[in-house]
Amino acid sequence: MNKIELLGALALSAFSILAHAEEETLRIGIESAYPPFSYKTPEGNISGFDYDIGNALCEEMKVKCQWVIQEFDGMIPSLKVRKIDAVLSSMSITEDRMKSVDFTKKYYHTPGKFAMKAGNAINDPMVDLKGKKVGVQRASTYDRYATEQLEKAGVIVVRYSGQNEAFLDLASGRLDATLADIVNTDESFIKTPAGKGFALTGPDINDPKYFGRGAGIAVRKGDSANAARFNVAIDAIRANGKYQQVQAKYFTFDIYGQ
DSSP states (O other), rough: HHHHHHHHHHHHHHHHHHHHHHHHHHEEESSSSEEETEOOOSOOEEHHHHHHHHHHHHHHHTTTTEEEEOOOOGGGHHHHHTSSSSEEEEEEOOGGGTTTTEEEEEOOOEEEEEEETTTOOOOOOOOEEEEEEEEEESSSSHHHHIIIGGGGGGGGOOOSSSHHHHHHHHHHHOOSEEEEEEHIIIIIITTSSSGEEEEEEEEEEEOHHTTTSSSEEEEEEOOOOHHHHHHHHHHHHHHHHHHHHHHHOOOOOOTTOO
């Protein structure tokens, strides 16, 4: 092999290495029925705040996002058996979940809230909801809170695979109330035709024991490399304005929280 051929081979090899690096793929789990954070468009495409933030983070990390759509209660099991590399689906950072997975820093933080027929007031959920049916999403932080607090106080807890199912049952009168993220409830139910005559009520539900420190990105236990680079990317998109651009598509306030 002459000098020119050698240089050409080296250049081709370097290009191949760079191309391979650019093709690194992260398989990210996301729910598709939790607007405005994640949902399917009429064309069947995934969209939402979580999806756009994830794509911004992948772009910052120079990796390809491969989105894996599944139900929320299957996220952590899929992560554990390596079907996905991360979960970016409004998953709250809680001590209980941290026994099974590791988390990045938060990428947003909002409280929970009850929704009921307009005119109903909740001062103390443990008292005012006793004997009433309250819907929650299965395997969510609201499910754990409802199980350990509401159910023990005599509230009838009804669990659903998706929050939208709870909204449908609330609208049809099969539930007295539902408990979910305040933004999700307001945007995907209260402000829609189905939510006419319903309202958010009661205190903010944000006990750190159940709801942690906001929503983070879950990775496998011990996967410090992916957690670290997600953290760097979160800081970067908040500093360069990309986070704010995504936020402005969906919200009129700072969803990052304190």
